[in-house]
Amino acid sequence: MPKVKGGKRPRQQLQEGRANGILFNTGAGQHILKNPLVVNSIIEKAALRRTDVVLEVGPGTGNLTVKMLEKVKKVIACEIDPRLVGELQKRVQGTCLANKLEIKVGDVLKTDLPFFDACVANLPYQEIPENFKISEKIQTVLKDTGYSEKRARSMDIDDFIQ
Ligand SMILES: C[S@@+](CC[C@H](N)C(=O)[O-])C[C@H]1O[C@@H](n2cnc3c(N)ncnc32)[C@H](O)[C@@H]1O
Numbered sequence: 758m759p760k761v762k763g764g765k766r767p768r769q770q771l772q773e774g775r776a777n778g779i780l781f782n783t784g785a786g787q788h789i790l791k792n793p794l795v796v797n798s799i800i801e802k803a804a805l806r807r808t809d810v811v812l813e814v815g816p817g818t819g820n821l822t823v824k825m826l827e828k829v830k831k832v833i834a835c836e837i838d839p840r841l842v843g844e845l846q847k848r849v850q851g852t853c854l855a856n857k858l859e860i861k862v863g864d865v866l867k868t869d870l871p872f873f874d875a876c877v878a879n880l881p882y883q884e885i886p887e888n889f890k891i892s893e894k895i896q897t898v899l900k901d902t903g904y905s906e907k908r909a910r911s912m913d914i915d916d917f918i919q
Pocket residue numbers: 786787788789790791814815816817818819820821835836837838841863864865866878879880881882887
């Protein structure tokens with residue numbers, strides 16, 4: 758069959774990406790950070806401290822999570838997709854990072870969040886209304902715990918464009 762130049766890819770292919778045998782539902786905002794420079798840049802800009810307890814919303818397969826675990830006291834990672842939770846668990850299992858990671862499986866909007874010092878997340882940006890709700894919840898928890906707003910900062914694509 759001849760190749761059709763400029764033809765549309767099937768919808769399924771457009772919405773899903775694959776890594777380690779896992780199909781990511783990109784239509785539901787599951788975009789995994791692959792570029793280590795971006796991962797390092799996010800962590801650097803978050804100015805994390807050794808003593809920090811970090812909340813990560815949507816760790817996915819843990820590309821950001823493992824890097825943060827190397828730098829901070831603890832990461833509490835809340836992920837809605839149990840398949841990705843399994844991948845994250847496999848990744849830290851048997852390493853010294855495992856006991857610094859607490860995983861909460863479920864929707865962050867319906868999950869009781871314990872105390873945290875900072876929130877670092879690559880939020881599901883396609884789900885814009887949900888995204889706002891997630892940001893609102895994080896702000897509320899930060900205020901409730903008396904967290905200094907000086908360190909609260911959100912980043913967008915402009916932070917990564919030179
Ligand atoms: C943009 S991906 C980021 C994945 C990973 N942090 C990374 O940067 O590679 C967003 C992640 O948020 C998760 N997610 C989406 N909605 C969520 C919710 N309401 N509560 C918790 N996790 C959610 C998705 O399953 C996905 O893993």
